Amino acid sequence: MERKYPHLCKPIRIGNVWYRNRMFSTPMGGTDIELDGCIGPKSQAFYEYRAKGGCAAVTVSELMVHPSDGSHAYRLDESILNSLPKATYTADAIRRHGAIPSIELSHSGMYAGTYMTDKTKSHGLNQWSADDGVRADGVPYKAMSQEMIAEVVAAYGHVAGLCKRAGFEMVMVHAGHGWLLNQFLSPMFNHRTDEYGGSTENRCRLAIEVLKSVRAAVGPGFPIELRLSGAEFVPEGYDLDEGVKIAKILEPYIDLLHVTAGTYQRTFGITHPSMFEDHGRNVYLAAEIKKHVSVPVATIGGLTDPEQMEEIIASGKADIVEMGRQLLADPFLPQKVMENRDDEIVHCMRCFVCMSERAATGTRRCAINPIIGREDEGMEITPAPVKKRVLVVGGGPGGLYAAYTAARRGHDVLLCEREDRVGGILKSEEVLPFKQEMFMLGESYRVLAEKAGAKIVTGQTVTKEFADAYKADAIIIAAGSSPLRPPIPGLDGENVILVNDQYKHEKPITDSVVVFGGGISGVECAIHMGMEGKTVHLVEMRDDVALDSVIRQRPLLLEKLNKLCTVHTGYRGLEVTKEGIWCQTKEGEKVLVPGTTVICALGQRPRWDVVQELYDCAPWVRVIGDANAVGTITKATYQGHHAALDI
Numbered sequence: 001m002e003r004k005y006p007h008l009c010k011p012i013r014i015g016n017v018w019y020r021n022r023m024f025s026t027p028m029g030g031t032d033i034e035l036d037g038c039i040g041p042k043s044q045a046f047y048e049y050r051a052k053g054g055c056a057a058v059t060v061s062e063l064m065v066h067p068s069d070g071s072h073a074y075r076l077d078e079s080i081l082n083s084l085p086k087a088t089y090t091a092d093a094i095r096r097h098g099a100i101p102s103i104e105l106s107h108s109g110m111y112a113g114t115y116m117t118d119k120t121k122s123h124g125l126n127q128w129s130a131d132d133g134v135r136a137d138g139v140p141y142k143a144m145s146q147e148m149i150a151e152v153v154a155a156y157g158h159v160a161g162l163c164k165r166a167g168f169e170m171v172m173v174h175a176g177h178g179w180l181l182n183q184f185l186s187p188m189f190n191h192r193t194d195e196y197g198g199s200t201e202n203r204c205r206l207a208i209e210v211l212k213s214v215r216a217a218v219g220p221g222f223p224i225e226l227r228l229s230g231a232e233f234v235p236e237g238y239d240l241d242e243g244v245k246i247a248k249i250l251e252p253y254i255d256l257l258h259v260t261a262g263t264y265q266r267t268f269g270i271t272h273p274s275m276f277e278d279h280g281r282n283v284y285l286a287a288e289i290k291k292h293v294s295v296p297v298a299t300i301g302g303l304t305d306p307e308q309m310e311e312i313i314a315s316g317k318a319d320i321v322e323m324g325r326q327l328l329a330d331p332f333l334p335q336k337v338m339e340n341r342d343d344e345i346v347h348c349m350r351c352f353v354c355m356s357e358r359a360a361t362g363t364r365r366c367a368i369n370p371i372i373g374r375e376d377e378g379m380e381i382t383p384a385p386v387k388k389r390v391l392v393v394g395g396g397p398g399g400l401y402a403a404y405t406a407a408r409r410g411h412d413v414l415l416c417e418r419e420d421r422v423g424g425i426l427k428s429e430e431v432l433p434f435k436q437e438m439f440m441l442g443e444s445y446r447v448l449a450e451k452a453g454a455k456i457v458t459g460q461t462v463t464k465e466f467a468d469a470y471k472a473d474a475i476i477i478a479a480g481s482s483p484l485r486p487p488i489p490g491l492d493g494e495n496v497i498l499v500n501d502q503y504k505h506e507k508p509i510t511d512s513v514v515v516f517g518g519g520i521s522g523v524e525c526a527i528h529m530g531m532e533g534k535t536v537h538l539v540e541m542r543d544d545v546a547l548d549s550v551i552r553q554r555p556l557l558l559e560k561l562n563k564l565c566t567v568h569t570g571y572r573g574l575e576v577t578k579e580g581i582w583c584q585t586k587e588g589e590k591v592l593v594p595g596t597t598v599i600c601a602l603g604q605r606p607r608w609d610v611v612q613e614l615y616d617c618a619p620w621v622r623v624i625g626d627a628n629a630v631g632t633i634t635k636a637t638y639q640g641h642h643a644a645l646d647i
């Protein structure tokens, strides 16, 4: 067959290992870390899922090489009863689907304890680094002595040997993102005056010793991948020129150079490119470094589109592309690419639910892939014992996902959407350049549902009469929510546009805008208007904005918002006029927030009227997503998937 993306699909040999294509799964922390640091069954399934999806290598996330580090907490230690077996089962689970199992070796250095839920415990750890100092959160750290260095270097080798014994066929040494080896490499962290500090060569010394120790343990031909930030993007850190220099110094000790970017602590939205960044915004780092080294080079960062990834490999910017979030959103991207089924790819929205959920609840999930975090819960799509006639009401994300799952189970599925396009609220994101993936999600889910056999009809409102006549065995009501427009004088005026309706371009938007409502939809709308060069004010009654945003996304939104707009919190909107919104401040003062266009982003209300109308139209009924309670895409897709599994 002729592959549409031949470079991406081309196998590669690194060391003595053969990889089936150029798409690698970068390390992403499992959450099911057992008390003694073993890999729990959920995490094993989390990694196995990506191997099933067809990528060439799956890297298990940070394995802490030394007890001084309690940060990410996987351990491999023969004195822990279950340590080796659990690692071995995990390597097996990846290998049996044809992917190369790899594992990341790390030490957090001064940031030991970063991911511990109980931060007070992290204060009891030995935070080690290049220098003595005190972290921003008050935790002191200690400059490593020669003895400590020797101990950590030996620990890297020891653990690498155990990884090999457990069946891992590659290791990744993490020297980027601000963790210990990066702390030595970087002039931002390293001010030592001994042979480990000062010149670039000296700052590379610890990494070289670690790599030599790992090599001695795993032997020749066993691929060692080095994860290195190509540049740090802060004035005190190193730039790309020095990144090239570091790469050249470390090249003799490695088989694959993985060029990432920045640090977790200082450049989060670049290290994990946020929705405000270009896709592949860090590829140029790998491309430049590749000109100076002869080992294969991998690139990473916001890569979601096979066409772009094919171009990266074809043009020689990198030899391998690595993906993180995209392979949570759609672990089967590599298999779809291999089979020329790229129209079925679900694209990551870069919404950071995945990274935030770990901080919030210690679990992992993805807004648009309901399987993430529950890979081992026996939720495989199995054929339904009895084929049923299923009617799905509403073509938003919840309804579409429900139709997709129900159709895969062999049910006879009809989805009706009353508007002329599916997508529900996702359609409202069409006008926001940084939310194109959210907009595209409706179309991706439609393709998946139709290919699975669901029939989708647009322009068809499901009424009681329609549903009664259709005689479904099961109804999934995914009718979503409608925008709230409280009875505030003037809110029905000509100059007012609902945030959900912007994409319809029914009314002109002037250059002076007031966004009414500071939830996520209002904040993103205000940012968008600001990016277009308009004068934007945002009015919010509460004391803060974007409170419904997730923890890793919110700071990025606020940074943009505060740059581009004037925010008025504690302002209660009293009346909308052609000149703006009259508000009452907390102090009781009446002020006009100026703006000739008002965008109403005051929230949503479930369509309970539709629920009531249709509830008795079939023996089996389930209400999902916003129709049930206004929420998120995460909730709508999860509930849609499970409703369909239950039929």
Ligand SMILES: Cc1cc2nc3c(=O)[nH]c(=O)nc-3n(C[C@H](O)[C@H](O)[C@H](O)COP(=O)(O)OP(=O)(O)OC[C@H]3O[C@@H](n4cnc5c(N)ncnc54)[C@H](O)[C@@H]3O)c2cc1C
Pocket: 351, 367, 393, 394, 395, 396, 397, 398, 399, 416, 417, 418, 419, 422, 423, 424, 425, 426, 428, 438, 460, 461, 462, 463, 478, 479, 480, 481, 499, 500, 520, 521, 604, 607, 610, 624, 625, 626, 627, 630, 631, 632, 633, 634, 636
């Ligand atoms: C501006 C905005 C931005 C948002 N941004 C985010 C975000 O970044 N991340 C996030 O997680 N969430 C976000 N949300 C919330 C998210 O969009 C919703 O939670 C999600 O769309 C709910 O999905 P749903 O399928 O339940 O409903 P909806 O998306 O509302 O879809 C329901 C569909 O049902 C149709 N329908 C209704 N009645 C009938 C009927 N009788 N017959 C046929 N069809 C019918 C409607 O036309 C609609 O297409 C945002 C919300 C808004 C308003």
Ligand SMILES: Cc1cc2nc3c(=O)[nH]c(=O)nc-3n(C[C@H](O)[C@H](O)[C@H](O)COP(=O)(O)O)c2cc1C
Pocket: 026, 027, 028, 029, 030, 061, 062, 072, 104, 174, 177, 260, 271, 272, 273, 300, 301, 302, 303, 322, 323, 324, 325, 326, 354, 355
């Ligand atoms: C949920 C999640 C967990 C992550 N955990 C790790 C980790 O344990 N170790 C690591 O080196 N990088 C980790 N990363 C960073 C990714 O490996 C990757 O560098 C980053 O997400 C950028 O790639 P992407 O844009 O393809 O997601 C994590 C990223 C995500 C989204």
Ligand code: SF4
Pocket: 325, 326, 328, 329, 347, 348, 349, 350, 351, 352, 353, 354, 355, 365, 366, 367, 368, 369
């Ligand atoms: S949760 Fe959001 S950012 Fe994370 S993988 Fe899913 S879509 Fe992408």
